[in-house]
Amino acid sequence: MRMLLTNDDGVEAEGLRVLARAVRDEGHEVVIVAPLADVSGSGTSLGTIADGAVIKAGTMVLDGLEDVETHWVDAPPSFAVLAACMGRFGPPPDVVVSGINPGWNTGRYLLFSSTVGAALTASMVGRSALAVSCGDLPGARFDTAALVARSALRWLVGHARARTVLNVNVPDVDAAAIKGVRCAPPGPVSSAALDLTSVDEGLRLGRSANTERLADPRLADTDAGLVAAGYVAVTGLLGGARQLPAEQIDEIVTAMAEDLSAPQGARP
Numbered sequence: 001m002r003m004l005l006t007n008d009d010g011v012e013a014e015g016l017r018v019l020a021r022a023v024r025d026e027g028h029e030v031v032i033v034a035p036l037a038d039v040s041g042s043g044t045s046l047g048t049i050a051d052g053a054v055i056k057a058g059t060m061v062l063d064g065l066e067d068v069e070t071h072w073v074d075a076p077p078s079f080a081v082l083a084a085c086m087g088r089f090g091p092p093p094d095v096v097v098s099g100i101n102p103g104w105n106t107g108r109y110l111l112f113s114s115t116v117g118a119a120l121t122a123s124m125v126g127r128s129a130l131a132v133s134c135g136d137l138p139g140a141r142f143d144t145a146a147l148v149a150r151s152a153l154r155w156l157v158g159h160a161r162a163r164t165v166l167n168v169n170v171p172d173v174d175a176a177a178i179k180g181v182r183c184a185p186p187g188p189v190s191s192a193a194l195d196l197t198s199v200d201e202g203l204r205l206g207r208s209a210n211t212e213r214l215a216d217p218r219l220a221d222t223d224a225g226l227v228a229a230g231y232v233a234v235t236g237l238l239g240g241a242r243q244l245p246a247e248q249i250d251e252i253v254t255a256m257a258e259d260l261s262a263p264q265g266a267r268p
Contacts, residue, residue, distance in 0.1 A: 001028050001029065001094045001095060002029045002030055002031065002044070002086060002092075002094050003023050003029065003030050003031070003093060003094070003095050003096075003158060004030045004032075004033060004081065004084045004085075004093035004095070004096045004097070004098055004122075005019060005020050005023060005030060005031070005032045005033075005034070005097050005098075006032070006033055006034045006035075006077040006080045006081060006084075006096065006097075006098050006118050007019075007034050007035070007055045007077060007094075007098060007099055007100070007101065007115060007118075008035065008037075008038070008040045008041075008076065008077050008098075008099065008101065008113075008114035008115050008117075008118070008149070009034055009035075009038050009041050009067045009102070009235060010036065010038050011032065011034040011035065011036060011039060011060065011062075011070065011071075012062065013034075013144050014142060014209065015099060015101060015102055015140070015145075016032065016099070016100070016135075017064065017065060018100060018142040018143065018145075019064075019097065019099055019142075019145075019149060019229065020068055020101045020147050021065065021146070022031060022087045022146035022149060023065065023097060023149070023150070023151060023153065024065070024067075024145070025205075026150055026153065029159065030068050031068070031070075031071070031084070031089060031090060031093065031199040031203040031257050032062070032065075032069065032070040032071065033072075033073060033080040033081075033083065033084045034071075034072060034073075034077065034087050034221055035067075035072065035073060035074070035075060035076060035080065035137065036056075036058075036072040036073065036074050036133075037074075038167075039075075039076045039077070039114055040101075040113075040114060040115075040146065040157070041112050041113070041114065042076040042077075042078075042114040042117065043078075043112050043113065043114055043117045043221055044078045044114075044117035044118075044120055044121055045076045045078060045085065045114070045117070046068070046075065046076065046078055046079045046082065046122055047075040047076050047079050048075075048076075049255050054245045055073055055074060055075050055079065056073070056074040057071060057072065057073045057074070058071070058072055059071050059072075059081075059174060060072060061078075064191070065078065065175045067089065067108075069089075071146060076114050076118075076122075076199070077098060077115070077118035077121075078114065078116070078117050078118050078121040078156055080117050081096055081098075081122050081142060082121060082125065082126070084096075085125045085126075085127060085197065085246050086132045086255070088123075089114070089244075093127065093158060094127070094152070095122075095127060095128055095129065095130070095156065096118065096119060096122035096127050096128075096129040096130070097129070097130045097132070097149065097198075098116070098118040098119050098122075098129065098130070098131045098132070099115055099131055099132035099133055099145070099149065100132045100133065100134055100140075100145045100146065100149065101113070101128075101132070101133040101134070101142075102133075102134065102135070102136050102137045102140040102142075102216060103132075103135070103136040103137075103164035103191075103192065104133050104134070104135060104136075104166060104169045104190075104191040104192070104224070104226060105131065105169065105188050105221040106169055106186065106191045106222075106224035106233065106235075107186055107187045107188065107189050107190030107191065107222070107223065107224045108186060108187075108188060108189065108190060109190035109192065110167060110174050110186055110190070110217070110235075111182055113131075113166070114132060114201055115131050115132075116167055118129045118131070118235070118239060119131040119166075119167065120165060120237060120261070121151055122165070123163045123164075123165045125266060126162065126163060127162075127163070128156055128160050128161075128163060128164045128165070129164075129165050129166075130149065130152055130153055130156055130163060130165075130166050130168065131165070131167045131168065132145055132149045132152070132168050132170065132218045133145070133167075133168070133169050133170070134170045134171075134172055135171070135172035136192075136209075137203060137205070139172050140172065141170070141171075141173065141174075142170040143173070143175075144170055144171075144173065144175050144178070145170040147260065148175075148178075148232055148256070148260065150259055151188050151259040152168050152234065152253070152256060154198065154204065154255070154259070155251070155252050155255050155256065156164040157201055159251065159255075164236070165235075165236065166234055166235070166236060166237075166252075167223075167235040167236075168233070168234050168235075169191075169223060169224075169227040169228045169232070169233045169235075170227070170230070171201060171227050171230045171231065172184055172229075173230060173237060175260060177230070177262060178230065178231070179229065179230040179231050180224050180231050180232070180257060181231065181232040181234060181252075181253050181256040181257045182221075182231050182232070182233060182234065182253065183234050183236070183252070183253055183258065184221060184222055184225075184233045184234070185222060185223065186223055186225040186235055187219050187221070187222025187224050187227075188190050188219075189210055189213050189216075189219055189222070189224055190210060190224055191210055191214070191227065191228065192207055192208065192210060193207070193208050193209070193210045193213075194206065194207055195207075198219045208223050210224070211215050211228075215253075221225050223235050226254045231254065232260075234252065234253070234256070237249075
């Protein structure tokens with residue numbers, strides 16, 4: 001199956017490289033189309049829709065991924081998804097995978113996320129998609145997130161209906177230390193807090209962890225609360241898991257939990 005990989009941190013970001021190796025090793029045909037630079041926080045923006053605008057694009061070779069066709073665009077990841085699905089970078093993909101993002105995309109702030117935005121764009125043009133995030137740098141566990149992404153992708157490819165979008169947030173722990181897999185709605189509180197402070201030049205953006213607020217027991221079953229407690233949080237968006245029949249919601253949780261609990265050498 002042909003998989004389009006993208007992200008919002010730039011084509012050379014470590015999370016994208018780790019994800020590409022994991023998806024390639026699953027036996028899929030992988031093509032990367034990703035922003036040239038970091039465009040985090042751009043949501044589903046295409047960058048520009050001005051008539052006649054020329055969006056710069058090119059190709060490159062990533063170390064360790066010499067066999068993976070890699071393109072860059074000077075635009076957000078939603079543009080990369082749209083262009084790829086229009087056949088501008090070879091045959092259109094069957095499925096889109098976005099990430100691995102350093103920094104959880106949970107709560108209402110996921111609407112700002114261009115990692116999730118890329119997956120939503122894929123759904124808009126008829127593809128199922130997976131968005132994957134782990135904790136922030138410097139402690140981001142891309143290795144654990146890649147294992148979880150492979151598990152989620154198996155379910156998405158094998159069982160999901162068209163246009164399903166899964167937003168998966170993975171705790172920064174060893175795979176064996178994951179407490180479980182839970183489906184959860186976006187909560188009212190995100191894993192991160194943003195703050196704006198006036199300075200001479202304008203407004204300074206501050207970002208911090210929402211640690212104290214996530215300790216509220218009322219948030220325990222939300223996406224942010226679950227990942228903070230050590231669970232993989234899976235959220236269905238648009239045609240995704242929250243709108244699937246109950247037996248299929250149970251199916252994805254069970255399938256991923258069994259996959260992740262298997263000895264590493266026994267995983268398919």
